[in-house]
Amino acid sequence: MSNSPLLSVSNLCVSFNTPDGVVQAVNDVSFDLFPGQTLGIVGESGSGKSVTASSLLRLNNSVTSTTTGSVQLEGRDVLTVDEPTMRSIRGQDIAMVFQDPLSALNPYYTVGDQIAEAYIIHHSSATKDDVRARVLEMLKKVGIPNPEKRIDEYPHQFSGGMRQRIVIAIALINSPRILIADEPTTALDVTVQAQILDLMLDLQRETGMAIILITHDLGVVAEVADSTLVMYGGRIVERATVSEIFATPTHPYSWGLLGAVGSLDTSTRGHLTTIPGTPPSLISLPTGCSFHPRCAYAKDTGSRCTTEVPELHKVSGTSSSSACHMSDAQLVSLGARGDTL
């Protein structure tokens, strides 16, 4: 892992204007991504993790949303570069895999066309034969059997898992340095999930790209990621390496998440049913720490949790950072439960 980050996100804020009011979807998010790293971003739906991911490619609606902060990619700020530059970044530097492979492919064109399209846009001088060869190579690489035949088929002729392989092929055909995978396995059968994750890791080993893996499933993070960001209510509440987050989580929300992992069998894990209450409304976030209505320890800190937004700070005794008003010692002692896993 190199010391200079590939991608550096600082103070990212994204808000949406909706008829019901302003939704503060992402609030003051900062993190670095290093070459070859696999960063897991974990949270419930509505935590801001997907919006964070799509901000990195400027995919949010420019009319209804406002984005501030900066996303540095090799000296360029992704949030402010002009449109042609942005187009060259998309797909080439940063590629993306979406949650639902059933809807991510254009039903009106063959998969070959769609993979080729991603290649041609960044390789305008490539000949037809080159492109086809490249597409076939990618199809083989992502494990599509009989690619010569299937290259001319339409998305609906493929199974969900196969379609996700095609989406990955599209994402990887330009050998991007960063792959953003937004819940890439959620919509798939459990058996297929593992295959897709393995495929991504294999390809990562081959190309050395960095991966940002958006998921609500800590189990997935445990399998593939190096480090983790836990998001809640649009903010990062904990940053830790994967080993630390499982050994010594330092935020009450993470404890809840881990409880969910530990207490449930694999078929329903990730549903976070053990955390009481519901995720907050992003239109009117609770004051202070937005997790306080669901937090069992909020009363221990007097009124701070309901009035003051906790800063993300380094927790002494660990390499993790946490956004909680409890003292570091309390966090470490309450979080030290690695043996439960």
Place this chain on the structure above:
Amino acid sequence: MLLFVTRRILFALALLLAVSFFTYMLFAMLPADPAALTCGKNCKPEIIEANRVRLGYDKPLLEQYWLFIKGFFVGRDYGVGAAAFSCPAPSLGYSFSQHECVTTLIARTFPVTFYLSLGAFILWMTLGIGLGTIAALKRGRWQDRAATTFSAVGVSLPTFYIGLLVLFSFCIWLRILPFPSYESPFEDPLSFLTTMILPWTTLAVLSAAGYTRLTRNGMLEAMNEDFVRLGIAKGLRRRTIIRKYVLRSALVPIVTIAGLDFAALLGGAIITESVFSLPGMGRMSIRAVVESDLPVLVGTTMTAAVFIVLANVVVDVLYGVLDPRVRSK
């Protein structure tokens, strides 16, 4: 594919047979007595009876229908002695009020309706899809509001009054255009154009309204599709995305509706033809209703049915071309 086409054609033929049959039966149930229609001063029972014989309504309904079907394949003879004449196959009967074989009448009036429909169709699809696209791309801005207002107003306007208003404005008050007087485009293209421009525009503007809304909504819906986001994430140009991803998927339902709308128009744009004095099939069929002219009524109904059936087949095929998911089923 061959099986598909064969099945469609057989189905269409059966449908046409049914349409003609039911038109006959429905007509028989009408209270108006066609034999008595031209009666008046001479309205004595024996004259009405003679009329009935002359028009062929004295025969049992099923026999009348059989003669009609037979006539289609072998032609049909009318009258006796020196006054006899015939309508050659494919005969749809003879109109005693227009003194002409129905097939000839349709061959004469259908092109008018066809040109009217085709011109209006091209205009309205262009206008409707164009405005809808602009509205979707400029969502929430004035262009969108203007297009949305247009479509809300357009669908609720009565063709008859708008037609008259347009006609009076351009031909009587402003005198920019001569009064419509239909000529064949092959004989007098200029007169054809000056006659058709107003009905085309009227029909197009009124029909485009619905398509504006369809296109706008379809595109906005498509813009939220994951595959559109993936397209952007690939680094595709906005223009490419709109064309290959958004419009393409918005168009699929439009094609279906447009095909049927066009076919319905071919059955006769009654109001537009009346307002602009176009000697088309729609006006002829209305006249046939008023005059209880069964042969013309059956003829125009059948022609309309042919086009609706045909449009359904075309739409099905187009649908397959446009949407591979349908094709493989």
Place this chain on the structure above:
Amino acid sequence: MTKRRIIGAVSFALAASVLAAACGGGSDSGGGDGEAKKGGTIRILTSGEQIAHLDPQRNYTGSDLAFAGTTMHRSLTSYKYEEGDAGSEIAGDLATDTGTASNEGKTWAFTLRDGITFEDGSAITCADVAYGVSRSFATDVITDGPTYAISYIDVADYPGPYTATAEQQAAYDKAVACEGNTITFNLKNPVADFNYTTTLLTFSPVPKAKDNGEKYDMNPVSSGPYKIESYEVGKSLVLVRNENWNADSDELRKAYADSIVYEFGLEEATIDERMIADAGDDQFAVSEGIQPENLQTIFENGDEALKARSVDYYDPYVSYTNLNNENLSCYEVRKAIYLALDREALRKAGGGPYTGDFADGFVKPALALDYAKSTMPEGYNTDGSANVEAAKAAVAEAETKCPDVVARAKSGLNFYYPDTPTWQKSLAIWQDNLGAIGFKLKPEAVEPSQYWPTVMNPETDYDIARGGWAPDWANASTVIPELFTTGGGFNLTRNSKDADYAEFEGLVNAAKVNLDRVAQGKQWQELNQYVVDRLWALPGSFLKAQSIWGSKVGNTFQWGPFGAFCFGNLYVK
């Protein structure tokens, strides 16, 4: 069908007829100002889809007769192409004069002029005229035309030329005989005014070689100054000069315009708007009928120039109400019904004063010789309002005279009406009016196209039925006998059992054969009063119509006999 006929509330579907003598109600025509000149194109705008019948033997409506007769089809005689009373005088057309009667009016002879030709240049012969007349006998092919030839000509069971056997044809050729240039008609009974009958296009020539029966309607051969250049139903009829027409052989037709274009299938609202705007080619246009909503604009808004090129005139129709005199066999009851009616309200329901004036009988003033103002029943209000008191008095009188008829009226009279919006309104007024004197109605709505067949069926037990009539030529012989004698074609009064009927019929028959036209006119006047005195039917309105023409059209008078333009003599100013 022209708009005029639609406006005339009573007259729809009554395949019409012709009237005599000009009337010029109200503002009179913009006739012969300036010098008539040749050239140009006259246009006729109509909402109709075609001429009802261009085949001379099938043509039977006022305006169509005026159009076809003045442009394409010459007959043996014709009304003079004149404005006013002179327009209902007759003159020889194909014939050199108005014919010669002999055998007490049972034989009529006409001598054809020299130089009369068809459009192909061939001479019109006596045989062509005889053939034309013979066609009208073929009622299975030549429909909708007048049937006078059939009822007058002395030939039995002649089926027309298409299916006649040699014997049948020989019998006809004897009844309608040709000798050189003279055609002789042998009639079953004396017909004093047969030379008026011969103004009908029934008596136009048709070249046998060109006759294609039913289809002749679309391409009839011209004997007049114009011939068909193109005729497309729903679009237009274009007439151009017939170069083979010999002007010297024709004292009536001036043929000023080079062509006459009939434009079909126009929206009615459009026609009025174009005529009022008077722009471009529409300056050379004429149109019969004006939409009710435009009448005020034209006649009452003070635009004198506009008013000067339009006319509000009497058309040939009279509307009236038939009573079934078998059921209502009591004068006092009939009188009570008549006096109880609010005729003003009924006229308003039908469209108001522009539809017509209250009639004082069944013969229009336009039939100048045959009309005299009638004495109306006591208590009749000339302003059209009901006289309920007088009506009640009549009921009281009837109670003693004919209690059973009153009882019938109180239990409900069968009122047959065409199921149209106007008649639904009228029905309500009738019910209201008769209710005021204790009478009731049992309404029977009839599908409009079935109306005449229904009430003309002797089985139909109506008490009250509508009526509307126009004379077939300028003689009340086509009114009084038709409407009130058992031999008439349109007698719906069922008056044959009336005590006075025998006397009435005797008087009618005497009038019919009176060759002294003025004396005959007196007889018709008295017979009209005879009917009014007995109220076998209730007079309604003398119907009116309106026409408009462009500022550059001359000779626009309304021709009395037809209540239409004298189309062929219109000219471009």
